[in-house]
Amino acid sequence: MRARLIYNPTSGHEIMPNNVGGILDILEQAGYEASAFRTTADQNSAKNEATRAAKAGFELIVAAGGDGTINEVVNGIAGLDKRPQLAIIPAGTTNDYARALKIPREDPIEAAKVVLNKTYLPMDIGKANDTYFMNxxxxxxxxxxxxxxxxxxxxxxxxxxxxxxxxxxxxxxxxxxxxxxxxxxxxxxxxxxxxxxxxxxxxxxxxxxxxxxxxxxxxxxxxxxxxxxxxxxxxxxxxxxxxxxxxxxxxxxxxxxxxxxxxxxxxxxxxxxxxxxxxxxxxxxxxLQQHIDIYANTDELKNSISKDVLIENEKVNNEEK
Missing domain, CATH: 2.60.200.40 (Tumour Suppressor Smad4)
Incomplete structure (x- = not known):
């Protein structure tokens, strides 16, 4: 399996460049052949790379940056018929989405370790006319x-x-x-x-x-x-x-x-x-109900997950482990 890390080097306090190697190591431990893409100032840099990686058959995309970067990645894959799983490394200002999914927000390496647990949720995605949003x-x-x-x-x-x-x-x-x-x-x-x-x-x-x-x-x-x-x-x-x-x-x-x-x-x-x-x-x-599988700290989220989704999620996760 292959994973593609898409990271914004300027998000937050510019912490991502020094953590790329450690995140790739975690992804390798999770069983992925991992590589990284550093976003540029070009418009839709993260979105275009997410689309490219998805069409190239990557099973997992890891979006690292603020909510804006994550939104770009979501827009890069949400419109595709075959969508990879998504993991999130928060490195922005408020990191609302990571907060909601109980992903560690202080340490990118700890956030990456959520992938090791192989616990993800089929998350709803919003569509506003022809543009997607996740939060x-x-x-x-x-x-x-x-x-x-x-x-x-x-x-x-x-x-x-x-x-x-x-x-x-x-x-x-x-x-x-x-x-x-x-x-x-x-x-x-x-x-x-x-x-x-x-x-x-x-x-x-x-x-x-x-x-x-x-x-x-x-x-x-x-x-x-x-x-x-x-x-x-x-x-x-x-x-x-x-x-x-x-x-x-x-x-x-x-x-x-x-x-x-x-x-x-x-x-x-x-x-x-x-x-x-x-x-x-x-x-x-x-x-768009349950549109993208997104890694989350599900042990801390049981009050926010409908019962049928939680049971199915635990069944799938146990089978994969």
Whole structure:
């Protein structure tokens, strides 16, 4: 079997170049003939290499970098009929996806060792028109901070950079009129933000989507209907206090398989996919259930895995071992 490590040398504090050899050793221990690809500044560098490796028959792709790098790799393989398994080495700022899958986030070598356990999940993948995402999609004025935080500031301050910029932007939040269609209904009105979650880790916090289940084919849709600063701060406080925001009348909180977002009154609505700009609305979001097998620390995830998926996963893993 062959594994291809695709790593971003500039992610986070530029820790990956010094760890490539150790990661390749771990992959060899797991039974793979391992090789590495260093991404470049070229557009879609990671995505193009992931597509090439998948079509060349590599059984495993290891994506090493921040959520943006992982998103590129997912976009490189999600549209293929035959998709390799995926492992993740977090080396970015917030590393939301690795946090959700309980993958070690402080040491790339420890993260690579998850492959040795041969435990993976058939994870849902989101599709926004023709682009894929694996963790979150969002839109509205509250999402603009992800575009405004300079890369240099993220490298120095990490997640703190988002908090600093978020505090600066709160007074500038304004509503956008939009139409949101989802399985259980339709909302036509103003919102300061919507976001669509596929895991329970959003912006480094696990309380925003407290009941998220992996591999169930459902998005969690949250629409913040207010742009009042005091009300938004109250919602944030409720979210941090055990996820109590889910029943508040200032938001919509719903599980759904499909979502359509349409801006109204000629408003521009930029879409954020996994922390990066993903085009403008209108957009249709579709959940591709159990689309890619992704390595995870399943022993710590049993509360987030539906029972039937957990039983099947353990059966397959035991057979492989």
């Amino acid at each position: 979150i999609a969002a839109g509205g004025s509250m999402t603009e901070l992800t575009y405004e935080v300079p890369s240099a500031l993220k490298s120095v301050l990490g997640y703190l950079a988002y908090l600093v910029k978020g505090a600066e932007m709160l007074p500038r939040i304004k509503p956008t009129k939009m139409k949101i269609e989802y399985d259980d209904g339709e909302y036509d009105g103003e919102a300061s933000m919507f976001f669509i979650a596929m895991t329970n880790s959003v912006g480094g916090m696990e309380q925003i989507v407290p009941d998220q289940q992996f591999s169930d084919g459902l998005f969690t849709l949250i629409v913040i209907k207010t742009s009042n600063l005091k009300e938004i701060l109250h919602l944030i406080a409720l979210a941090l206090n055990g996820g109590r925001h889910v029943d508040n009348d200032k938001i919509i909180y719903s599980n759904t398989r499909k979502i359509k977002i349409t801006p109204e009154d000629n408003e521009k609505l930029m879409i954020n996919l996994d922390g990066e700009y993903g085009g403008d609305a209108p957009v249709v979001f579709t959940n």
